[in-house]
Amino acid sequence: MAAPVRIAQLSCGPEYSGVQNEINEAAKSVGAEIFFPDVTLADIRRDFAELGLDVASPDLRLAIARAKALVEGRIEADAVFITTCFRCAEAAIVRNELRRYIHENSRLPVVSYSFTERTTAGTLLTRMEALTTIARRRALLARERQEGLTLGIDSGSSTTKAVVMQENHVLGSGWLPTVEVVGSAEEAVREALRQSGVAMGGIEAIGTTGYGRFLVGKHFDADLIQEELTVNSKGAVYLAEHQHGAATVIDIGGMDNKAISVHDGIPGTFTMGGICAGASGRFLEMTAKRLGVDIRELGPLALKGESKRVPMNSYCIVFGTQSLVNALAAGSSPADVAAAACHSVAEQVFEQQLQEVDIKEPVIMVGGTSLIEGLVHAMGQLLNVDILVPPRSQFIGAVGSALLASGFIGGK
Amino acid sequence: MAKIFIYPTTSLILSDMVERFGHEALGSALGIRERLQTGGFDSPPLQITPDEPKKGLRWAAVEVPSGVRGRMAILGPLIEQAEAAIIIEDADLAFGCMGCARTNELLKYIVRHRGIPVLDLMYPRSESEGEKFVAAIRDFLKSLPGGR
CATH class of the missing domain: 3.30.420.40 (ATPase, nucleotide binding domain)
Known part of the structure; x- marks a missing residue:
């Protein structure tokens, strides 16, 4: 039996939130084990001061010391999982900065996640599986x-x-x-x-x-049988003919979204899901249905419209649909409504998820929604880059x- | 004998002093070791379940992070029992340490609003400060009913 993949956990709050067992279970189910890098009080005092991120919570200072120990090779790991309480601003800053610090200064795959007491092993499974795949199947992914x-x-x-x-x-x-x-x-x-x-x-x-x-x-x-984060990264850079160097893959799916920073076709850091249905492909399906057009016609229709003419920016698919209905009732054109729906989805993915990965060109959009030209156009405008949509991007x-x-x- | 809530709750030194002067220390009885191999500074020895953050809703609303509410479910009842409290500010990590700064803010606020006697001290940084620190704690504990 292969040795378990060792995932270093840098965290604040999972034990008191009652979710540490869920994290352990998710790792165990994919042949990995969670461990807490062993550091001393002296390491914490020094490393926290050296990184210069002046946070008040001691457990976040502990996470900083652990991140430095991993980056400097004082502690060995196969992957890193950074996790803190949802809705904690201090923790969000540390989570983001440590993810970036580890990504830029090591080859360790890293994923960050903010939990609530409702987080389950099932929610974490695909992320843990991806970390394990990257650690264990590097040769295959190459x-x-x-x-x-x-x-x-x-x-x-x-x-x-x-x-x-x-x-x-x-x-x-x-x-x-x-x-x-x-x-x-x-x-x-x-x-x-x-x-x-x-x-x-x-x-x-x-x-x-x-x-x-x-x-x-x-x-x-x-x-x-492999999770979609590593497989989609590989498929995206392969079809885009950009298998070497850095790239960013964005996949706005029917149920969740993925944003992946890729290097040589292998994810370095990624984020998955995390937004409500108002920022998913499902909302665009509903928009097409309400406008009475086929989903394939929504993209070209959106390109003819002007998103700024219709206020629409709801995370929630119900409220998003309400904005859509109100706009139509107020006399907005279907083209403007289509453009606003595309812009709304792109904006929420940009605000909620793309801040958690490093955007490096080329930015490759994939999945069925990448065929909706209006969505690709809106994302390109927000990121101020030319988005690459490879042939057969839905596949x-x-x-x-x-x-x-x-x-x-x-x-x- | 009085029930004394101690902050940091993990301080074995403070807990020991409270007991020596004839009172009961209300804390988490966790020592901070030189090497940290647990998830956090004050990793709970008991099994916390997702029910604890829900119980913590008694002290903090749902928009407060789950880690704060989970801690409050454990520490909130201790504060409710407390007849006095000792709060040490800016303590060294080795003296006793609690992982979440937001919980610490809330804990101290709730203690101060209980209307019980509270001794506020800064952590000593020199020997002479240390002597005054111990003397202040001793005097406070002796002044409480049942102190010796």
């Missing part, structure tokens, strides 16, 4: 070329995608709404195989990712899975 004949399946919360790849080319793909998890995957795979002109028996390796990855992976006896998870699965051909 793969830049797809080989053989492989199948990748991305079982997402809104849609299921499948691609068949052969010798670094996509032969065929399937994309449909997720209804019944396994049934939708079967249908997407059937379509991908049909377009490819190959039979299931010819597939040499299978990879799965997304919310339904375990169920679908078991059903198809997949060689690789990054499936392509990443097919690419990484080729590392398993012939039991490699």
Whole structure:
């Protein structure tokens, strides 16, 4: 049995919030263990003063000393998890600065999270799994070329995608709404195989990712079952033909959003979820429905409108829809409403999530929502960069899975 | 004998002094060690569950971080029992230390609003200050009912 991946925890408050066990459980379920870096009182006095972040809470000073011990190599770890109470401003500053400090001064993958007493192991699972994957599968994640004949399946919360790849080319793909998890995957795979002109028996390796990855992976006896943070990062830089150096990947999904700082195709720091449905792809689906247009028409429609003419910035999908209905009732044009909806989603992702990763160009937008031009345009305006949307951007998870699965051909 | 709430609650030295002068110390009976291998300075020896932050709603509203409310669920009842309190400001980490500054602010506020006798002292930084510090604590404890 492989040695557990050692995740160093830098934190303030999880024990008194009653969630330390949930953190431990999440790590344990992905073959990792949480540990608290061992530092002395003398280390804390010195390191806290050296970093120059003058915080009052002793546990945050302890976190600073632990971060310095990790960066300076006095304590070894495979990954870092920084976590503090939700709604604590002092802790938020420390959490952000330590994440940046560790990311800039070490190769340790790091993720930060603010918890409440309602945080469960399930909420933390994908983040812990990603930290473990980065630590354990660095060689696999370094793969830049797809080989053989492989199948990748991305079982997402809104849609299921499948691609068949052969010798670094996509032969065929399937994309449909997720209804019944396994049934939708079967249908997407059937379509991908049909377009490819190959039979299931010819597939040499299978990879799965997304919310339904375990169920679908078991059903198809997949060689690789991997969370979407590392897989999507790989798929994004592969399709964008930017596998070397820094990049930022933004994936606004149906249920949660991901923002990932990538280096050489491997996530260094990332954030996932964290906003209400008003900042998700689901809100854009609802907007399209209310405007009576197909979701594919929403992007071009938004480009014709002016977002500033319609006030809309709600985290909540219900209040967001209310703003939308009010605007239409007040005579706003569908184009302006579409533009405002795109701007609202982009602005909230920008404010809530992109502050937690370092934005480095190219900024690559992926996932189904990257096909909504109005959303890409709004994000580009907010970040003041040209956003890169790679070809087949909606298939990054499936392509990443097919690419990484080729590392398993012939039991490699 | 009086029940004395001590701050920092983790100070074994303060707890010991209170007991020596015939009173009961209300604190968390945790020593701060030179090496820290636990999650925080005052990591709880008891199992805290997500119910504690909910119990803490008695002292702090829901918008207050869960870590503050969880601590209040443990320390709030101690303050309610207290007949007097000793508050040491700016203490050295080794003297006793509580991890969350926001909880500390709230704790001290609640203590001061109980209307019980409170001794406020700065942590001593020299030997002569140390002597005055011990004498002040001794005099305060002796002045309380049951003090010896």
